[in-house]
Amino acid sequence: MSSTASAHPGLLSLIASPATREQGFRLLMQRYGKAIYWHIRRIVVGREDAEDVLQDSCIKVLDSLASFRGDEASLIPWIYRIATRESLMQLRRKTRLLQSIDSLGDTLTRTLEAESGAEGGEELLLQKALLSLTTTQRIVFNMRYFDDMSYEQMAQVTGKSVGTLKTHYHYAVERVKNYLKENAT
Numbered sequence: 001m002s003s004t005a006s007a008h009p010g011l012l013s014l015i016a017s018p019a020t021r022e023q024g025f026r027l028l029m030q031r032y033g034k035a036i037y038w039h040i041r042r043i044v045v046g047r048e049d050a051e052d053v054l055q056d057s058c059i060k061v062l063d064s065l066a067s068f069r070g071d072e073a074s075l076i077p078w079i080y081r082i083a084t085r086e087s088l089m090q091l092r093r094k095t096r097l098l099q100s101i102d103s104l105g106d107t108l109t110r111t112l113e114a115e116s117g118a119e120g121g122e123e124l125l126l127q128k129a130l131l132s133l134t135t136t137q138r139i140v141f142n143m144r145y146f147d148d149m150s151y152e153q154m155a156q157v158t159g160k161s162v163g164t165l166k167t168h169y170h171y172a173v174e175r176v177k178n179y180l181k182e183n184a185t
Contacts, residue, residue: 033054037051129180140168141173
């Protein structure tokens with residue numbers, strides 16, 4: 001995510017105009033849709049859940065574009081914030097449904113194992129390590145490690161201070177390292 005919407009100089013003006021808003025949105029999703037999908041997927045884990053959350057996020061973004069008042073540099077973090085919020089809402093819904101049956105972590109682990117199949121042992125181990133993190137730590141780790149966001153960009157997305165994010169990231173890295181050491185074969 002190190003690049004911003006300024007890679008498309010007219011993107012914000014396309015989005016600002018009601019006549020070209022959908023065209024601007026399509027351009028935006030062509031450029032950032034895959035990264036946003038993977039950001040969501042790393043939070044909710046399952047492919048179907050990620051697709052549902054991406055669709056919900058796109059609808060929210062499209063509905064809210066007319067009221068967006070930031071500059072081009074803040075557009076992508078704003079979209080990530082919506083996607084993160086929608087992902088967390090999906091996890092909460094799933095948690096409520098599963099409370100009497102199971103823990104969310106166990107369910108996400110089973111989903112991960114089912115979708116990864118027999119391949120990708122190292123990838124599966126890393127994903128299980130990430131599932132051992134708190135939701136906040138996992139989101140911070142994903143944004144920093146996978147999405148290559150600066151702490152300032154992460155602060156825009158999460159609304160948390162840079163210091164808090166650094167602390168969450170540090171603890172997440174330590175927990176992932178420990179999990180990998182303990183579970184490596």
